[in-house]
Amino acid sequence: MDKIQQDLLAQVAGIHEVPEGAYSLRINGNLYGKNSSEHIEIVKKEDKPGIDIFIKAGTKNESVHIPVILSQTGLKELVYNDFHIGEDCDVTIVAGCGIHNGGSETSEHSGIHSFFLSKNAKCKYIEKHYGEGDGNGKNVMNPTTYVELEEGSYLEMETAQIKGVDSTKRVTTGKVMKNATLIVREKIMTHGDQYAETEFDVELCGDGSGTHVVSRSVAKDRSKQKFISRIKGNARCSGHTECDAIIMDEATVAAVPEILAVHPEASLIHEAAIGKIAGEQLIKLMTLGLTEKEAEEEIVNGFLR
Amino acid sequence: MLELKNVSYSVGDKQILKNIDLEISDRFVAITGPNGSGKSTLAKLVAGIIQPTEGRIYFDGKDITDMSVTDRAKSGISFAFQQPVRFKGITVKYLISLAAGKNTSVAEACAYLSEVGLCAKDYINREVNASLSGGELKRIEIAMINARGTALSVFDEPEAGIDLWSFNNLIKVFEKMHARTHGTIMIISHQERILNIADKIVVLAGGEVVEYGEKDIVFPKLMDVRAGCRFTENN
Numbered sequence: 001m002d003k004i005q006q007d008l009l010a011q012v013a014g015i016h017e018v019p020e021g022a023y024s025l026r027i028n029g030n031l032y033g034k035n036s037s038e039h040i041e042i043v044k045k046e047d048k049p050g051i052d053i054f055i056k057a058g059t060k061n062e063s064v065h066i067p068v069i070l071s072q073t074g075l076k077e078l079v080y081n082d083f084h085i086g087e088d089c090d091v092t093i094v095a096g097c098g099i100h101n102g103g104s105e106t107s108e109h110s111g112i113h114s115f116f117l118s119k120n121a122k123c124k125y126i127e128k129h130y131g132e133g134d135g136n137g138k139n140v141m142n143p144t145t146y147v148e149l150e151e152g153s154y155l156e157m158e159t160a161q162i163k164g165v166d167s168t169k170r171v172t173t174g175k176v177m178k179n180a181t182l183i184v185r186e187k188i189m190t191h192g193d194q195y196a197e198t199e200f201d202v203e204l205c206g207d208g209s210g211t212h213v214v215s216r217s218v219a220k221d222r223s224k225q226k227f228i229s230r231i232k233g234n235a236r237c238s239g240h241t242e243c244d245a246i247i248m249d250e251a252t253v254a255a256v257p258e259i260l261a262v263h264p265e266a267s268l269i270h271e272a273a274i275g276k277i278a279g280e281q282l283i284k285l286m287t288l289g290l291t292e293k294e295a296e297e298e299i300v301n302g303f304l305r
Numbered sequence: 306m307l308e309l310k311n312v313s314y315s316v317g318d319k320q321i322l323k324n325i326d327l328e329i330s331d332r333f334v335a336i337t338g339p340n341g342s343g344k345s346t347l348a349k350l351v352a353g354i355i356q357p358t359e360g361r362i363y364f365d366g367k368d369i370t371d372m373s374v375t376d377r378a379k380s381g382i383s384f385a386f387q388q389p390v391r392f393k394g395i396t397v398k399y400l401i402s403l404a405a406g407k408n409t410s411v412a413e414a415c416a417y418l419s420e421v422g423l424c425a426k427d428y429i430n431r432e433v434n435a436s437l438s439g440g441e442l443k444r445i446e447i448a449m450i451n452a453r454g455t456a457l458s459v460f461d462e463p464e465a466g467i468d469l470w471s472f473n474n475l476i477k478v479f480e481k482m483h484a485r486t487h488g489t490i491m492i493i494s495h496q497e498r499i500l501n502i503a504d505k506i507v508v509l510a511g512g513e514v515v516e517y518g519e520k521d522i523v524f525p526k527l528m529d530v531r532a533g534c535r536f537t538e539n540n
Contacts, residue, residue, distance in 0.1 A: 289453075292375070
């Protein structure tokens with residue numbers, strides 16, 4: 001691994017070398033290394049690029065790292081990762097994609113992730129997207145996620161795209177069964193001429209199922225964002241989607257909700273708030289001795305923390 | 306230490322403050338007066354949030370009229386808002402660190418919070434967002450001013466919304482603050498008990514200073530007026 005690749009790895013996964021335990025590390029379109037552990041088996045797919053991750057029933061407090069690094073300009077890849085999480089598990093999956101594009105061609109990573117959570121399984125999924133590079137080639141990431149949550153299971157997804165991704169379209173779809181819960185927390189910052197679109201489409205199928213989707217975003221310069229959220233309540237369920245965005249400069253943000261209750265006891269809420277930083281927030285921090293610019297940075301950093 | 310010379314403030318044709326001349330250098334100075342008399346406007350002029358349409362403001366002998374909010378804050382002026390501001394994602398501890406101008410330790414932040422009657426461990430990692438009540442925010446606002454420890458601290462109705470917390474404690478906070486900073490604490494208030502601890506009282510009415518003097522002289526007059534009003538109302 002060279003210095004650029006190490007830095008990207010630190011940015012997206014918070015690690016500097018090959019992680020301990022179960023992992024799969026993909027660099028420039030190839031599997032750089034993988035390791036299975038006693039309870040977590042990682043198998044390379046034969047028919048297409050990607051891996052299957054099998055987590056044995058009852059696995060507790062274990063984690064899997066599956067970062068992807070692209071440092072070769074113009075590389076385009078499509079990867080399939082399937083997570084099969086056994087009954088009563090309690091695990092953490094750390095994914096992430098870092099692109100360093102030093103050339104003039106577009107680099108693109110599209111990850112198609114499928115999560116199958118068995119009965120009463122619990123999983124936390126953390127994903128960071130980051131781009132950099134001194135060339136004028138674009139960094140593109142289009143993650144697609146499909147989730148299937150069996151009875152009583154719980155999936156918490158934390159996704160962040162903080163810098164350097166020129167174009168992204170994130171699609172999350174899924175089905176939530178009886179007493180299962182899906183939590184999604186997304187943080188996005190766009191700058192320059194970037195575009196980010198998030199589409200969330202989930203069906204709450206079982207009684208007692210629930211979902212909570214929170215999107216916090218900051219759009220700077222001339223960047224554009226779109227947040228689409230669709231929740232369908234087919235049972236006695238509760239769904240909540242929330243889009244909270246700060247716009248700066250000439251940036252634009254659109255929030256498009258669609259909540260559909262097809263059961264009399266479905267309870268669905270959509271909230272969206274888009275606006276610039278409140279003047280009183282800036283003034284408050286200025287009365288603490290911060291300059292307007294510093295105050296702005298603190299407010300944005302806090303908002304995306 | 307703080308001097309306002311012939312300060313006026315107008316919005317369009319409406320004059321909100323008229324020819325204010327004040328010299329403030331005592332320990333505790335209370336600003337009182339009816340609603341709409343210009344008290345909050347006066348505080349905002351001192352903090353630099355608004356600029357006077359006429360007159361000059363001096364702080365420690367230096368003309369600060371044209372100084373920005375940031376520069377005034379750096380030169381030693383703190384301002385506690387009447388309605389504190391919420392910040393999504395910023396924790397109470399982080400805000401106190403920003404106020405102190407350094408990374409405050411958990412112990413230090415706890416000390417500031419305990420002083421304003423908040424159980425520190427419950428609050429230190431809370432976000433300063435809509436989950437906090439108005440009264441809690443008010444106390445955090447006071448803790449921030451305490452963390453700054455500047456020569457001049459201006460409080461805009463600090464007692465509003467903190468009814469469950471005794472006034473005695475609030476007064477103790479001001480006394481401790483003064484013992485630490487040896488500065489001036491300017492408090493906008495309608496509360497008799499706060500007015501009663503002041504060294505001097507400024508009474509504003511219709512945008513003008515109608516009384517400014519030692520508490521022992523001004524306070525009884527205020528009480529007389531209030532008694533008169535109550536008497537009138539009862540009849």
